[in-house]
Structure formats: structure tokens, C-alpha cells
Amino acid sequence: MGRFEGLPLAFFRRGPEEVAADLLGRYLVRLLDGERLVLRLVEVEAYLGAGDRAAHTWGGRRTPRVRSMYLGGGHAYVYRIYGLHDCINVVVGEVDSGQAVLLRAGEVVEGAARMRELRGLKRPPRAGELAGGPGRLCRALAIDRRLDGARLLAGELRLARGEPVDPRRVVRGPRVGVESAGEAAAWPLRFVDAGSREVSRPRPLSASK
């Protein structure tokens, strides 16, 4: 049972909130030219499907872009935003549910030098600079739309065990960049490991106190 072995299918075939919370502390493993790059996930967001106005599958949309969001838990949904950046989601739930978890930030575990090179950083990255933000995370692991629809259970891109974050250390808050999603904009579907310095943008208020 290696540290970096893939998670089982059953892990992904649960609801988005449950999987999102459980993804914190897990490893995102990328094999590239025989090299292994590993991030420990510290920030994710749940997207609930047809009833979630912030989701790409809102209202049951089935456009070509979101085809992979209906493949069922354990697949990747990779899309391009602003014509520039790729973002990766872990598809969750049953086939056809259109639910996913966006991976927003991670801490480097293995392969720091290669990630820095992929990110085009000349100096050692400051906190959050290497893989803090969905676009940066993808760039650091050379994830692009060619991986849209890929299986995430084993192989060149997969999720692995790691150590789940203690629920008391998980902070929830509104998702980033979805202000125009009506009431869904306020839903606390962003999950952060409050002990990490690598979290992107607005740090949610601490739940404690």
C-alpha cells in the first residue's frame, strides 16, 4: 500500500461536499517524463450540479465542454478560463450527476524544482505562489485540456491517500469568483485547510472563536 497509490472508486462516488472535505490533505500525483510530482491539497470547492447556479452544469446543461462532468466520480473535468488558464475538477457522485470538486490550491510534497520550472518562476516561490490558485495548480503539474475526461484512479494523474485534514482544521466559506450566481454565491462550499499557508485569494474567516 504505497503512499502514492490511487484512491478507490468508492471515494469519488459520494456527494460533492463530502468528497470536497475529504480531499483536503490528500495527494494529487502527476507522473511526467518518469518524474513524480506531488501536491498536498489544501483548498477545494464543491459544485453541486443542476441545482447550483455557479456550476457549469447548472440547470442540467449538457454542452460539449462539460461532457466529462457527467462521466461519474473518478474522472477529470479540465476546462479553460479567460482564454488563458486551465482548471481541474475531480468529478464526483454517480454517472450523469454533473457534480465536481474544483482543485484550488496545494502544497508541494515532491518535485518542487520541476514545478517551479513549469510555473516559470525564477526565484523560490513565496507562500501560495507555486500552486495557490486553480490556474497555478494546473500549470505547476502540467495539467491541460488533454487530460479532460481522464480517469483519476491510477496512472499519470491520480489522487492518493495522504492524511485527511482534521475536520476541526477545515474552514468553509463562499466560493471564489461566483458572485453572479444568485443565492448559490453565498453557499459555503469552499473548503480550506486552515493550517496551510498556500491557500489562494481571500482567506476565509477562521471558524474558531
Next chain:
DNA sequence: CGGAAGATCCACT
């Protein structure tokens, strides 16, 4: 077929 917006990032002031 046109237009507007987008689950973002970076350089610059």
C-alpha cells in the same frame, strides 16, 4: 452569427 462573460493571473502604480 454576434456579443458578453468567464470557477484567473500577472505586471504595474
Next chain:
DNA sequence: GTGGATCTTCCGA
């Protein structure tokens, strides 16, 4: 803190 990049996707006419 602000604005520009850059282009795909989607919806309405």
C-alpha cells in the same frame, strides 16, 4: 489595488 490579457463557450436574435 487596479486593469489588461486572451479566447473559448454559450445564449439569444
